[in-house]
Amino acid sequence: MNRARPPRSLLARGDRVWVRTVVHDDLAGYQRAVRGSWDRIGAWNPVSAVDLEWHLGRQSTEHRTFLIHATEPTDEHDIVGKVNVSNVVRGRFQNGTMGYDAYDPYAGRGLFAEGLRLVVDLAFAGEGRGMNLHRVEANVRPGNTRSAGVLRSLGFRREGHVRSMLLLESGDEPAQWRDHDAYAVHRGEWPATPYAAHRPARMALLVDGIRGAGPAEPARLAAAVAAELGLPLFPRGLVPDEAIWGLLAASPVGGVVEGAWSPEAAASVHEGLERAGFDPAIVPRMSDDGRFDDDGTDAPAPVDASAPLQPGDVIRLALRVRAAFA
Numbered sequence: 465m466n467r468a469r470p471p472r473s474l475l476a477r478g479d480r481v482w483v484r485t486v487v488h489d490d491l492a493g494y495q496r497a498v499r500g501s502w503d504r505i506g507a508w509n510p511v512s513a514v515d516l517e518w519h520l521g522r523q524s525t526e527h528r529t530f531l532i533h534a535t536e537p538t539d540e541h542d543i544v545g546k547v548n549v550s551n552v553v554r555g556r557f558q559n560g561t562m563g564y565d566a567y568d569p570y571a572g573r574g575l576f577a578e579g580l581r582l583v584v585d586l587a588f589a590g591e592g593r594g595m596n597l598h599r600v601e602a603n604v605r606p607g608n609t610r611s612a613g614v615l616r617s618l619g620f621r622r623e624g625h626v627r628s629m630l631l632l633e634s635g636d637e638p639a640q641w642r643d644h645d646a647y648a649v650h651r652g653e654w655p656a657t658p659y660a661a662h663r664p665a666r667m668a669l670l671v672d673g674i675r676g677a678g679p680a681e682p683a684r685l686a687a688a689v690a691a692e693l694g695l696p697l698f699p700r701g702l703v704p705d706e707a708i709w710g711l712l713a714a715s716p717v718g719g720v721v722e723g724a725w726s727p728e729a730a731a732s733v734h735e736g737l738e739r740a741g742f743d744p745a746i747v748p749r750m751s752d753d754g755r756f757d758d759d760g761t762d763a764p765a766p767v768d769a770s771a772p773l774q775p776g777d778v779i780r781l782a783l784r785v786r787a788a789f790a
């Protein structure tokens with residue numbers, strides 16, 4: 465088969481490990497490494513002692529396979545781990561996806577994490593020295609705390625949850641489409657702070673039922689929007705008025721406040737939002753006619769208050785809140 469010449473090797477050295485793109489001499493040690501780690505890895509990733517040969521034949525600037533080697537190896541083999549950086553999309557994305565495994569007897573000793581850091585260095589390094597990527601992502605099944613822990617230890621952020629993402633066997637279970645959490649880091653934040661805390665955007669929405677519950681059912685609407693946005697709900701009646709702003713201030717993600725505010729309460733609402741860390745000019749406030757306070761009279765209301773609550777009402781309102789805090 466007429467294959468393009470493989471790209472030049474990429475190499476990096478650390479204290480306890482060194483990293484290089486795969487070469488033919490790695491195949492025998494890799495087979496020993498995989499055979500010694502079969503059961504542990506098989507719970508999460510498909511394992512094959514011959515897949516490295518397949519990858520070796522496909523090396524290109526858009527598909528790199530890195531092996532992490534121990535500086536002080538055992539007699540058996542020196543392969544600490546394997547990391548594929550593939551599915552590379554260039555153009556305006558410059559993104560690659562990582563897949564990886566660590567091998568016994570090195571797994572669980574911090575060597576893999578040291579090597580993964582070097583691989584990400586190489587993924588971001590410019591043309592000639594590395595892969596010149598802008599963003600690297602890894603997708604991890606929610607139960608795989610070791611894998612997620614390694615990524616968080618390097619400062620990767622969890623960006624979201626992807627349903628039914630990859631068709632994978634798991635131990636003795638047959639292949640199924642499995643949900644994954646998406647983690648990523650981009651070049652501008654690398655080297656990232658280990659265990660960087662997630663800082664979700666804080667959002668708030670006021671749902672005002674002061675003119676009495678119309679067909680839009682403010683309480684139900686507020687609960688549905690809170691669920692859609694993943695925000696806590698502070699409902700009128702359950703939370704005393706004087707506690708609402710303190711609770712909103714304490715919430716790291718903000719919240720949906722369902723209230724009943726008379727026009728005279730405007731100043732205290734303004735002050736409460738400020739105390740909770742929000743700019744009152746930004747926080748959307750919806751009244752029970754389905755309009756926002758800052759809408760011009762011609763702007764369509766996101767919710768038709770004269771009709772029963774529709775699923776689309778919730779989504780339009782949630783999108784409106786997201787846009788306000790974008």
Ligand SMILES: CC(C)(COP(=O)(O)OP(=O)(O)OC[C@H]1O[C@@H](n2cnc3c(N)ncnc32)[C@H](O)[C@@H]1OP(=O)(O)O)[C@@H](O)C(=O)NCCC(=O)NCCS
Pocket residue numbers: 504505508509545564565566567570571572573574575576577578603604605608609610611612613614615617658
């Ligand atoms: C995921 C895997 C590659 C990690 O390799 P490893 O050798 O266990 O990782 P390390 O020993 O290098 O771990 C390094 C860091 O991760 C952290 N970590 C490891 N396990 C963790 C856990 N269960 N919870 C939280 N953090 C954890 C460690 O605290 C350590 O950070 P620190 O040095 O800052 O303390 C390995 O467990 C593996 O091969 N798993 C099976 C296959 C797999 O899951 N592949 C990835 C699919 S997405």
